[in-house]
Amino acid sequence: MDEVQIRLRVNGLERRGRVEPRLTLADFLREHCHLTGTHLGCEHGVCGACTVLLDGAAVRACLVLAVQAEGREVTTIEGLGTPENLSPVQVAFQENHGLQCGFCTPGFVVSVTALLRDNPDPTDEEIRAGLSGNICRCTGYQGIFKAVRAAAGNTP
Template sequence: MSSERDIKLTVNGREYSGHAEVRMTLADFIRGELDLTGTHLGCEHGVCGACTILFNGQAVRSCLMLAVQADGANLMTVEGLANGDELHPLQAAFQQNHALQCGFCTPGMLMTAYAFLRDTPNPTEQQVREGISGNICRCTGYAPIVQAILQTSRETPSP
C-alpha cells in the first residue's frame, strides 16, 4: 500500500494537484510542495498560531492538519491577501502601525485577523485582543497589532 495520496486543492484561487505522504502536515505541504513559504512553522503543536491559514473560510492551524485532509479544499494563505503589489488594507495597517518586528508571527496573525474582521467587522479593543489571543507574538507587545486591526476595521469594509 502506497504511503502517498493524490490530492487536489485550491490555494489563493489557484488549483493545485500533487502527491502527499499520508503523514505530511498541511503546513509542510504548503511550504515544501507548493513553495508558499509565508506560512510559518513555530511550535508545530497548534499553540503559537504562526501557521494559521483559512481552510474553507475558517482559520485553522495548518500544522495540526494532514495534507491529505485538504483534498478538495479551498485554502487561503498570507500570499493570497495582497492583490499583486497592492497590499491588503490589513497588511498596510500592520505596516503603518509597526505591528511587526521580527515578522515571524505576522502571517498567522494576519490570517487570524482577516477571519476575525470578516466575522466581527466593528470590534472593540477587547474583542480584538480576544480574537488574536491564540496567536503568540514575542516582539511587539501586541499594542501595535491591536491598533492595526482596529484601524482596518474603521477604514475598510469587511474582508
C-alpha cells in the same frame, strides 16, 4: 505507508500532490507549493504562525493534515495581498508598528482578516480575544492591537 494523491485549490489555483498522510497542510504549502509565507513556529498548535484560511475559516495549518484538505479551498498570506498591493489589514500592520521581526506576522494577518470579516466592528475585548491565538515574541501586541483597530475602521 502509501502516499496519497491530493488535489486542492490554494489561493485560487489548483494544486496536486502525492503526499504521505502524515504531511501537515503547513508542510504541503511550504515544501510542495513553495508558499513559504506560512510560517512554522511550534508545529503543535500553540503559536499560530501557520494560520491559513480553510474554506474561509482560520485554522492552524500544522493541525490539519494535507490529506484532510483534499478538495478544499486554502488561502494563505500570499493570497491576501502582494508587495505592490497590500491588503487593508497588511497596510494597517505596516502603519501601526504591528510587526517587528515579522515571523509571526503572516499568522496574525490571516487571523485578523478572518476576525474582521466575521466581526467588522469588534470591541477592544473582542480584538484581544481574537488575537489570543497568535503569539508574537517581539512583544509587539500593543502595535498589533492598534493595527486591528485601524483596520476595523478601514475595511468595508
